[in-house]
Each structure stands twice: as C-alpha cells, then as structure tokens.
Amino acid sequence: MPRQPGLRYLLAAACAVIGLATVAAHPASAADKKLTVAYIAPSLDISYWQWVAYGAKTQAAKLGMNYVEFTSENSPGTQMNNVRTALTRGVDAIVMGPVSSSSTPPILRLLKSKNVPIAFTGIGPQPGSTDYTSAVTANNYETGKAEGSFVCKAAKALGGNKIGMLSLPQDRENAQKYLRGAKEAFAADGCDLVQVLQTHGLTVREAVDQANDLLTAHPDIKGIYGMYDEAATGAAKALQTRGLVGKITVATADGSPTTIKLLRDGVIQGLFLQEAGGQGIDATTQVFNALTGKPTTKDIPLAEPLVTKDTIDSPEAQATIKRVYPPSAGAF
Amino acid sequence: MMRIFSSYRTEIAIAVAIVVLELALGILVPNALTFGNISDIAQASAPLIIMAVGVLLVVITGGIDLSVGSIFSLTGMVTGLAMNSGYNSVLSTILGLLVGVVFGGINGFLVTFVGLAPFVVTLITYAVAASLAFIVTNGHSLPINDQNYYLLNGGTLIPGVPNFVLFCVVLVIVTEFVLRRVVAGRWVYAIGSSTNAARLLGIPVHRIRFSVYVVSGLCASFASVLSVSYISNAEGTAGEAMMLQAIAAVVIGGASLFGGTGSAFGALLGALMITVIQNGVNLIGINSFWQGSVTGLVILVAVLIDRVSKARR
Numbered sequence: 001m002p003r004q005p006g007l008r009y010l011l012a013a014a015c016a017v018i019g020l021a022t023v024a025a026h027p028a029s030a031a032d033k034k035l036t037v038a039y040i041a042p043s044l045d046i047s048y049w050q051w052v053a054y055g056a057k058t059q060a061a062k063l064g065m066n067y068v069e070f071t072s073e074n075s076p077g078t079q080m081n082n083v084r085t086a087l088t089r090g091v092d093a094i095v096m097g098p099v100s101s102s103s104t105p106p107i108l109r110l111l112k113s114k115n116v117p118i119a120f121t122g123i124g125p126q127p128g129s130t131d132y133t134s135a136v137t138a139n140n141y142e143t144g145k146a147e148g149s150f151v152c153k154a155a156k157a158l159g160g161n162k163i164g165m166l167s168l169p170q171d172r173e174n175a176q177k178y179l180r181g182a183k184e185a186f187a188a189d190g191c192d193l194v195q196v197l198q199t200h201g202l203t204v205r206e207a208v209d210q211a212n213d214l215l216t217a218h219p220d221i222k223g224i225y226g227m228y229d230e231a232a233t234g235a236a237k238a239l240q241t242r243g244l245v246g247k248i249t250v251a252t253a254d255g256s257p258t259t260i261k262l263l264r265d266g267v268i269q270g271l272f273l274q275e276a277g278g279q280g281i282d283a284t285t286q287v288f289n290a291l292t293g294k295p296t297t298k299d300i301p302l303a304e305p306l307v308t309k310d311t312i313d314s315p316e317a318q319a320t321i322k323r324v325y326p327p328s329a330g331a332f
Numbered sequence: 333m334m335r336i337f338s339s340y341r342t343e344i345a346i347a348v349a350i351v352v353l354e355l356a357l358g359i360l361v362p363n364a365l366t367f368g369n370i371s372d373i374a375q376a377s378a379p380l381i382i383m384a385v386g387v388l389l390v391v392i393t394g395g396i397d398l399s400v401g402s403i404f405s406l407t408g409m410v411t412g413l414a415m416n417s418g419y420n421s422v423l424s425t426i427l428g429l430l431v432g433v434v435f436g437g438i439n440g441f442l443v444t445f446v447g448l449a450p451f452v453v454t455l456i457t458y459a460v461a462a463s464l465a466f467i468v469t470n471g472h473s474l475p476i477n478d479q480n481y482y483l484l485n486g487g488t489l490i491p492g493v494p495n496f497v498l499f500c501v502v503l504v505i506v507t508e509f510v511l512r513r514v515v516a517g518r519w520v521y522a523i524g525s526s527t528n529a530a531r532l533l534g535i536p537v538h539r540i541r542f543s544v545y546v547v548s549g550l551c552a553s554f555a556s557v558l559s560v561s562y563i564s565n566a567e568g569t570a571g572e573a574m575m576l577q578a579i580a581a582v583v584i585g586g587a588s589l590f591g592g593t594g595s596a597f598g599a600l601l602g603a604l605m606i607t608v609i610q611n612g613v614n615l616i617g618i619n620s621f622w623q624g625s626v627t628g629l630v631i632l633v634a635v636l637i638d639r640v641s642k643a644r645r
Binding site for chain 1 (some may be wrong): 338361363364366368369374375376381466470471472473488559561563564565567568569570572573610611614615617619621623
C-alpha cells in the first residue's frame with residue numbers, strides 16, 4: 001500500500017481541530033474549574049425534601065457552585081445508582097438526604113475511595129460512621145421533649161392530661177427520637193399518652209381520618225401531638241368539623257404556609273419549626289468548606305424552635321421561617 | 333324477595349360482615365357505634381366509593397384502570413391551583429373535573445381505538461398524571477382559602493343529608509339502575525363476558541368501552557374535588573394509596589377482574605369494608621401498619637367466598 005503523507009497531515013489536523021473543539025466546549029481549566037455539588041433526595045414528592053433542595057440550590061449559587069439534583073424514589077438501590085451517576089458526571093461533593101441511615105455505609109465507602117465529601121441532611125448516617133463531612137439534622141429528641149412539655153402543659157390548662165399522637169412511621173429514627181422525648185416529657189409533667197397513630201402516606205386526608213378516630217376512641221383527650229406538618233393540618237380540620245377548636249390543643253413539628261396560617265388563626269397552638277431549607281444551606285456550606293480547605297463541623301443538630309400565635313411575627317421567628325420553606329411555597 | 337336475595341347474595345354477605353365487624357368493634361370500643369363515628373366512616377369512605385364505582389365499570393368490561401389515583405391527585409392540584417389563581421370555585425371545580433374526562437378519554441382512546449392493553453395504557457397515564465400533579469404547582473400543596481368551598485362536600489342540598497352522602501347514594505343507585513335496567517348497562521356486562529360475542533351481537537363495543545374509561549376518570553376527579561372540599565387542601569400525593577383501595581373495593585364487592593360481573597352496591601360495600609377496617613384498627617389501637625395485611629386478608633376471603641359460591645352454582 002503506497003504511503004499517503006497527505007492523509008497523515010489531514011489526520012493530524014483533524015485531531016488538532018477536535019482537541020481545540022474539546023477545549024472550547026469545556027472552557028474551565030483545572031485551575032478555574034467551577035465546583036459542582038449534587039443533591040440526592042430520598043424522594044421529591046413531599047415538600048420537606050423539595051425545600052431542602054431549594055436551600056442547597058440557592059446556597060450553591062451563592063457559593064458559585066454548579067448544582068445538580070437526583071431523586072432516589074425511596075430506594076437504596078436507586079440511591080446508590082444516583083451516587084455512581086453523580087461521580088460519573090464529575091461532581092465534586094454530595095449533599096444527601098439518605099433513604100435511611102442503614103443505607104449509607106456502602107455510599108460512604110465509595111465516596112471515601114474517591115475522596116468526595118458528603119454532607120447529610122434530615123436523616124443522619126448509620127450510627128458509628130465517621131467517613132462523612134457533616135450531618136445537618138434536626139434535634140428530634142430535644143424537640144420531642146419540648147413539644148411534649150408544651151402540649152402537656154396546654155392540655156392541663158384545658159382541664160385534662162390525656163394526649164393523642166399523630167406519629168411519623170416508627171421505623172424511622174427521627175420518629176423514635178420524637179416519641180422518646182415526648183414520653184419523657186409526659187412522664188415528667190404528668191400527662192398520659194393514650195394513643196399513637198402512625199401515618200402511611202403523610203397526607204392531610206389520612207391525618208383527618210386518624211384525628212377523627214383518635215377523638216372517637218378517646219373523647220377526653222385535651223392535646224394532639226403531631227410529628228409532621230400534615231398531622232396538624234388534619235387534626236385542625238377534625239377539630240373544626242367537631243367544633244372543638246380551642247378545647248383541644250394541637251402542636252406539631254415542621255411548619256409550612258398552611259400550618260403557619262392555622263397558627264395565626266388560633267386553630268393550632270404551637271409549631272416547632274424544622275429548618276428544611278436551612279439544612280440544605282448548611283450542608284452545602286459544609287461540603288464547600290471541605291473542598292476549599294476551610295474547617296467543617298461533623299454534626300450539626302439544628303434546634304426546632306417553638307413559635308406560637310404571639311411570637312410568629314417576631315424577627316427571630318420570621319428569620320427561622322425563612323429557613324424552613326422558600327417564598328414560592330407561600331406566605332411567611 | 334328471593335330474586336333480590338339471589339341477585340345480591342355477595343353484597344348481602346358483605347353487608348352482614350360489615351355489621352358484624354362494626355358490632356364487634358363496638359364491644360371493644362363503645363364509641364365505635366356512636367353517630368359521630370358512623371358519620372366519620374361515611375365521610376372517610378365517600379371519595380373511595382365514588383372512585384370505586386368508576387373503576388367497577390372498567391373492571392366489568394374486563395379492563396383495569398390504574399390511573400385513578402393519579403387522576404385524583406392531579407385533579408386536586410388543578411382545582412387548588414385554579415382557585416389560588418383567582419378563578420371562582422365553580423370554574424375551578426369544572427377544570428378539575430375536566431382532568432378526569434381528558435385522562436379517561438386518553439385511556440379509552442388508546443385501549444379502544446389503538447388496541448393497547450388497558451394495564452399498559454393506564455400505567456402510562458398513571459405515571460404521567462402523577463408527574464403532572466407535581467409539575468403544576470412545583471410540588472407544593474395548596475390550601476383552599478375559599479371559606480364556602482366546604483359546602484360542596486359538607487353542605488346539604490337535601491336538609492339533613494350531607495352532600496357527600498347524597499352524591500354517593502345517587503351515584504350508586506343510578507349506576508346500579510343503568511347496569512341492571514338500561515340496555516347500555518347490559519352491554520357493559522356483555523362486553524366483559526365475551527367481547528367477540530358482544531361484537532357479533534352488534535353491540536357498539538368501542539363506544540361502550542371508551543365511555544367506561546371516561547366515566548372512571550370523571551368519577552376519580554369528582555372524588556378528588558369532594559376530598560379537596562372536605563379537607564380544604566390539595567396535595568400531590570393525595571391519591572397515591574387510593575388506586576389499590578378502589579380496585580380492592582371492587583373485588584371485595586364481588587366483581588371479577590376477568591370481567592362480566594360486579595355491582596355498584598358491591599363497590600359501595602367494598603369501600604365501606606376497607607374504611608371500617610381502617611377505622612377499627614385505629615380505634616382499637618393496633619399498629620396501623622397492619623391495615624394492609626388485614627385488608628389483604630379480607631380480599632382473600634371475599635375472593636374465596638365468591639369462588640366457592642360460583643362453584644356451587
């Protein structure tokens with residue numbers, strides 16, 4: 001086969017063009033490469049995780065980071081696939097609301113081998129784990145205790161000491177912590193927890209039905225303890241229907257535009273604000289710090305401060321609410 | 333009398349079972365038999381009854397509608413969004429109901445005129461509607477601020493009878509009448525028994541089959557607007573659990589998933605049975621995670637009773 005020097009030059013020129021095009025398509029050199037953070041949510045069908053995502057996204061923009069998002073559809077398998085896909089896409093750090101604490105060890109092993117920092121939001125890693133940058137969670141035990149005490153005292157002021165509870169599924173670590181704290185508060189303050197009903201779907205409709213059943217089975221309760229936002233909305237609806245607003249006290253963890261309005265209207269009496277957006281903000285800040293050589297904090301258990309009708313408009317309460325949900329969700 | 337007993341043997345058995353269950357519950361929790369609790373059961377079951385009646389029609393034709401739960405969610409979100417955007421409650425409700433008509437129409441068209449399997453078609457629309465339920469409001473739940481909207485569910489067109497009861501009773505009676513006494517209703521059974529035979533008899537199979545999917549979608553949407561009216565809130569996940577419950581209600585009520593059998597009274601009783609179980613589990617204080625197992629067991633018993641009674645005949 002005769003030599004074709006022209007073809008060789010043509011190939012070299014083509015390689016040069018492709019090389020230049022590649023550089024042009026990826027203008028960021030190693031020196032000025034923009035960092036990318038991936039937020040992996042357990043699911044995005046409930047507001048809480050959307051608000052964490054909002055916090056992570058806005059903080060990433062503030063810190064000059066790219067932001068990508070994945071949802072694990074409550075599946076540990078999908079969660080692991082998401083982590084691998086994120087690594088393939090070249091993300092520099094991960095912020096994750098894990099499907100469960102027990103699903104995190106293989107992820108931590110993988111990320112350690114790739115030297116990629118990870119911060120958890122909402123749900124922490126498996127107890128005993130150390131290979132993570134930060135875990136930004138709510139202090140569920142202390143909140144459980146504080147809410148238990150609040151509901152118990154309010155129930156006693158209404159002339160009773162029996163409390164019903166609308167609980168998150170008790171297979172969740174945060175639900176167990178809420179319950180443990182609440183039980184300790186009830187024991188200390190002299191209240192009886194007469195029934196605990198666990199949610200399946202975290203919907204208002206289910207909470208309305210459960211609140212009605214609670215009131216039927218125990219007509220003498222004077223307090224309803226909610227562990228999640230929809231619980232209070234459902235309990236409020238049941239009380240409104242039965243003409244019991246003000247005769248039974250309702251408090252819950254979380255907070256949303258709906259429960260803020262119910263609080264303002266005096267239908268529910270206490271909200272223990274969980275900073276969903278704030279968790280996303282703090283977790284993103286922690287992985288950014290890890291990437292830029294700044295100090296990080298391993299465990300950040302955020303307090304869930306109580307707001308009532310009287311304190312809702314205080315500057316402190318308003319500042320906290322702005323770390324709960326984005327303006328697009330509704331009024332503060 | 334004997335004819336009625338013979339025609340509604342399954343339904344009577346379920347009704348007796350519900351009464352026995354409720355009486356047993358009353359022994360354990362006396363408040364279970366109060367008017368308030370019975371009213372709670374009626375209210376909790378109303379959306380499920382309406383959705384189940386729609387699903388029943390599809391099931392009788394030998395089809396299945398997996399999209400009703402998502403249609404329920406999407407309808408709520410569309411209704412809530414329209415109301416929060418300033419539309420009046422009547423127009424918002426109509427827009428919500430249109431969701432069911434459109435999705436039911438898509439289901440009916442693809443099943444009937446394109447010839448796709450109902451399971452596949454309604455699985456697709458289930459996924460699309462579930463997705464749209466989040467897209468339309470970016471996933472946020474929507475409070476209903478119209479103070480009078482509760483009247484759609486809790487008002488009284490007939491003095492002393494809440495609307496949700498009235499709507500359920502009218503829907504069930506009209507559906508049962510159409511199925512038993514109107515020619516088009518008999519055609520629904522005929523298609524489910526044997527589509528080929530129905531076609532040879534000159535029954536407009538396509539038209540009937542298309543219609544039942546539209547009615548199923550409409551029923552799911554109507555159930556949703558009633559629910560939104562009741563809880564003054566629209567949520568993207570509101571209908572997630574309802575699709576399986578509606579199919580379960582239809583099966584408990586004596587319908588065969590192979591088509592050709594079933595009644596509106598059966599669907600009503602099936603939905604009531606599921607709600608009574610949920611209510612009972614909560615009142616007794618059994619871990620609510622058992623609800624699914626108990627409901628599954630009831631379906632198994634219902635199917636076995638149906639199988640035995642048919643074998644005897």
